[in-house]
Amino acid sequence: MAKLLEVSDFSVGFGAAQPVKGVSFSANPGEMLAIVGESGSGKSLTALGLMGLLPRHAKAGGQIRFDGRDLVGLRERDLRRIRGRDIAMIFQEPMTSLNPVLTIGDQIIEVLRIHEDLSRRQARERAIALLDLVSIPEARRRIDEYPHQLSGGMRQRVMIAIAVACNPKLLIADEATTALDVTIQAQVLQLLDNLRVQLNMAVILITHDLGIVAQWADRVVVMYAGRKIEEGLPGEVFDRPYHPYTNGLLSASPRLKADYHYRDGPLSEIPGSIVSAAGEKGCSFRPRCPVARPSCASVVPQLIALPAGRQVACPYVPAIAEKAHVASVG
Amino acid sequence: MSLLSVDRLSTHYAGAAGTVRAVDGVSLDIAEGETVALVGESGCGKSTLGKSLVRLVDPSSGSVTFKGKDVTAMAGRELQSVRRSIQMIFQDPFASLNPRQTIRTILTAPLAVHGIGERKQREAIAAQMVAHVGLPADSLDRYPHEFSGGQRQRIGIARALILQPELVICDEPVSALDLSIQAQILNLLVEMKTELSLSYLFISHDLSVVRYFADRVLVMYLGRIVESAPTSELWNGAKHPYTQALLAAVPDPSRRKQAAPITGDLPSPHNPPAGCRFHTRCPLATDICRAEDPVFRQFGSGHAAACHHAQ
Numbered sequence: 056m057a058k059l060l061e062v063s064d065f066s067v068g069f070g071a072a073q074p075v076k077g078v079s080f081s082a083n084p085g086e087m088l089a090i091v092g093e094s095g096s097g098k099s100l101t102a103l104g105l106m107g108l109l110p111r112h113a114k115a116g117g118q119i120r121f122d123g124r125d126l127v128g129l130r131e132r133d134l135r136r137i138r139g140r141d142i143a144m145i146f147q148e149p150m151t152s153l154n155p156v157l158t159i160g161d162q163i164i165e166v167l168r169i170h171e172d173l174s175r176r177q178a179r180e181r182a183i184a185l186l187d188l189v190s191i192p193e194a195r196r197r198i199d200e201y202p203h204q205l206s207g208g209m210r211q212r213v214m215i216a217i218a219v220a221c222n223p224k225l226l227i228a229d230e231a232t233t234a235l236d237v238t239i240q241a242q243v244l245q246l247l248d249n250l251r252v253q254l255n256m257a258v259i260l261i262t263h264d265l266g267i268v269a270q271w272a273d274r275v276v277v278m279y280a281g282r283k284i285e286e287g288l289p290g291e292v293f294d295r296p297y298h299p300y301t302n303g304l305l306s307a308s309p310r311l312k313a314d315y316h317y318r319d320g321p322l323s324e325i326p327g328s329i330v331s332a333a334g335e336k337g338c339s340f341r342p343r344c345p346v347a348r349p350s351c352a353s354v355v356p357q358l359i360a361l362p363a364g365r366q367v368a369c370p371y372v373p374a375i376a377e378k379a380h381v382a383s384v385g
Numbered sequence: 386m387s388l389l390s391v392d393r394l395s396t397h398y399a400g401a402a403g404t405v406r407a408v409d410g411v412s413l414d415i416a417e418g419e420t421v422a423l424v425g426e427s428g429c430g431k432s433t434l435g436k437s438l439v440r441l442v443d444p445s446s447g448s449v450t451f452k453g454k455d456v457t458a459m460a461g462r463e464l465q466s467v468r469r470s471i472q473m474i475f476q477d478p479f480a481s482l483n484p485r486q487t488i489r490t491i492l493t494a495p496l497a498v499h500g501i502g503e504r505k506q507r508e509a510i511a512a513q514m515v516a517h518v519g520l521p522a523d524s525l526d527r528y529p530h531e532f533s534g535g536q537r538q539r540i541g542i543a544r545a546l547i548l549q550p551e552l553v554i555c556d557e558p559v560s561a562l563d564l565s566i567q568a569q570i571l572n573l574l575v576e577m578k579t580e581l582s583l584s585y586l587f588i589s590h591d592l593s594v595v596r597y598f599a600d601r602v603l604v605m606y607l608g609r610i611v612e613s614a615p616t617s618e619l620w621n622g623a624k625h626p627y628t629q630a631l632l633a634a635v636p637d638p639s640r641r642k643q644a645a646p647i648t649g650d651l652p653s654p655h656n657p658p659a660g661c662r663f664h665t666r667c668p669l670a671t672d673i674c675r676a677e678d679p680v681f682r683q684f685g686s687g688h689a690a691a692c693h694h695a696q
Contacts, residue, residue: 093563093564093565093566094534094563206650206651207427208650209650236426236427236590236651237426237590237592237631237634237635238426238630238631238634238647239426239650240634241633241634241636242648244636245643248642263563263564264636265564266593266635266636266637266638267636269636269637269638270636270637270638270640270641270642271636271642289638290638293638303565304564304565307564307565307567307568308564308568308593309567309568309571309593309594309596309597309598313593313596313620315597316596316597316616316617317420317571317575317597317598321572321575321576322568322571322572322597323568324565324568324569324572325565325568326569328533328535328536328563328565328566329563329565330533
């Protein structure tokens, strides 16, 4: 199958600072890909880069091949034709992403009429159908309401309706369910997954929530301090994390140790914080890593390819040497 | 005797659109050394309840008894002294620290307010506290912006603990933190609890954190507590359909690509549904649920739920 999206060696720089340092990944049509990482990992900047929405003074490098074209360095005029039509994005806070002085109908109709040749009346009918599609009850009445009249979950559904209005091939959801309550979050994730299937749309789920990734993603990319440090199928990555950071993250997470209680002992910690990655010449995770060796201070670890699309950027995991050997002979 | 005992507490807000019954007849007890979690979705009243206990918001009716004394009837010096024993830790370590004050000022202020020690002594206590919560020794002369999110939450914890409280109300203390930092802060809170024999009221929407951290869990929905149970019992046999839905909504790798969502949104607290407040979203709802408010019933030791159909 042809890749819908192929990001290679993508980087973002602001002057001397480089918050995204050469990231490569790809997405197939209809696939749900998760990018996980904590604040400062570069996951949101990568997403903005895909949308061509980086701040003006940011310097983007590398390649983003989307549907046969390279998006890096594309003129704003051409980008605008792709953005909102072929690639759409939803954000964390639906209240700040919607215009408070326009009805939700106006905001859906606007997108439809920019990208498609529709009359106002046709666009309105399509908007009602879209509100139905995202399961907003009484769409015909609700279309004339303003964002403040809707609950947080409903607003996020409106954002999704706007995003999928022109049947995009790729939807980027940046922490789209983080601000929602857990019961509403489950509903919105189910909706995104249904739309992914119905519209054969690839979804990039950017999140810090490992539970969401484990339940919903087809593949997961783990980022740390601007680099991809691990990739694979969620079941494999979570059952057998290879990178010391992924491993640390999973053991620090109370969610995945369901029966563990504070009376049984402390949670395992990753010492320090991501701030320590600043200025590291070698592996960014070295200052927090339990298995770091002297060479980690000077050499940036390369991604090692393992069977089944698994990749990991650490040569010092016991399982790796063995698997890499299998991969090279098999 | 309970350390804290709350009886039919209500806190109502008057607003242009009518009265909001944020907390509507809540009773609970916290024993000495116990960690009680209060969980629920946004708008259920959990933060208002927390603030009502220390009278940051004045309750409309009901009582709060701390070590046998009625907090709701207190004023002036007496109220101030009880606030020394009940401290709060807030969610956002960016918003809850004054950006213009050094850590020295932030940590010595509570001591000064309560007239503890001379200046030199207060600074010595602050220095000890800084070390105790794992902050660098040179922190006292620095400002909040010089610290990371996790370190700022350590400052918030130091400020709450410097008065040697007996009960600490933690309102979403790790929700704003990255996963790798969450574990550090949770471990610190457990450590402090053991060392200083604290009791916690832990307000959170994150059920996985609660499962690790709490001895007992209270589940709140639209101003009411709908279920109360020891932590392990809640996970093994939740009685209230809302609790069951809440637990089922936690992302779970074993339910690949399948949510078990409850339908609908939280109704407006301006105008909560009649009868059982959960009936509009409840899969078990029948006529009695629409007509009658369910009473809190006991199901074995320490486990109670307010549902007509719970068994």
